[in-house]
Amino acid sequence: MNRILIECVQGDIAHQPDIDVIVNAANARLLPGSGVAGAIHGAAGPGLAEECRALAPIEPGQAVMTGGHGLPNDHVIHCLGPVYGVDQPSGQLLADCFRHALQLADQAGLESIAFPAVSTGVFGYPLTEAAAVAAGAIRETMPTLEHIRRIRLVLFTAEDLAAFRAALQDSGLAQS
Template identity: 70%
Template sequence: MTKKKFQGATLECVQGDIANQPDMDAVVNAANARLLMGGGVAGAIHRAAGPGLEEECRPLAPIDPGQAVITGAHNLPNRHVIHCLGPVYGRDNPSDQLLAECYRNALQLAEQNGLQSVAFPALSTGAFGYPPEPAARIAINTVIEHLPGLKSVTHVRFVLFSSSDQQIYETLFDEISG
């Protein structure tokens, strides 16, 4: 785990399971447009949360790339799940702006709901094909850019599935001066 203080907030990157972050107010789901159970992050979150999550999501769908919606966490150990639809790399353009919107919109929902902590997966990097290093750079830069405007959110964690993804985030964390 790598932890960094930046502008009064704690930024972390850890290798782990996004569906098992009991100390975080919200986890972010790498959702599909219909907000249904899928593979990867969406599958893990929906399986852990139980069928109530999909029921709550149904009237909120569909969402477009870059959009985010918030629900309860159901059987997860968190208060909320923030569902983001990341861009499919090479199809949804401009992919860098749409990916940044995911992080920005998730942080805005967390702030609007008075949440202090949010855990993000590496959005769009799995089945959606976004290259991990540019995706990590967008994620970290977008979060840092929006920290000064956040009053309640003081802890952001990036939960990464693979050790190679964690290494990318750790390298980028080393570039942060804070």
């Protein structure tokens, strides 16, 4: 696991020019929306929504990959996180988002991936719990990855950043 750098930063997921693929906290129809999906689709331009149309709908825990369009990234992985208290089992479905995104990126031979705090916005997943699930899923998946060399968690607020840093530390994952 030492060969993979884990980073936890505050910022905008749509502005990660040094990353091969960013993860979109998508809705089932893969349409532009609010929050992360709105920021990514806004930065990517209308070509992203056009490409997504053929891939939708997806189910909670699933992930699909598209081109980056107007983004500085070559690819976007769209994950549908669970709606907390509705989609069950929430923990497994959220972990599946992280696992499936990492596997898709690795299978494509990509070396770097950036994640937002999936499901913690309008989907209502409690921040601390979501951070712990994400850290556990990353830790479990890392030994299977052949190409990924950098995993970045991009958190929008200082509160999000603190929760994810604590979860990474609790899971034994070093971060910068």
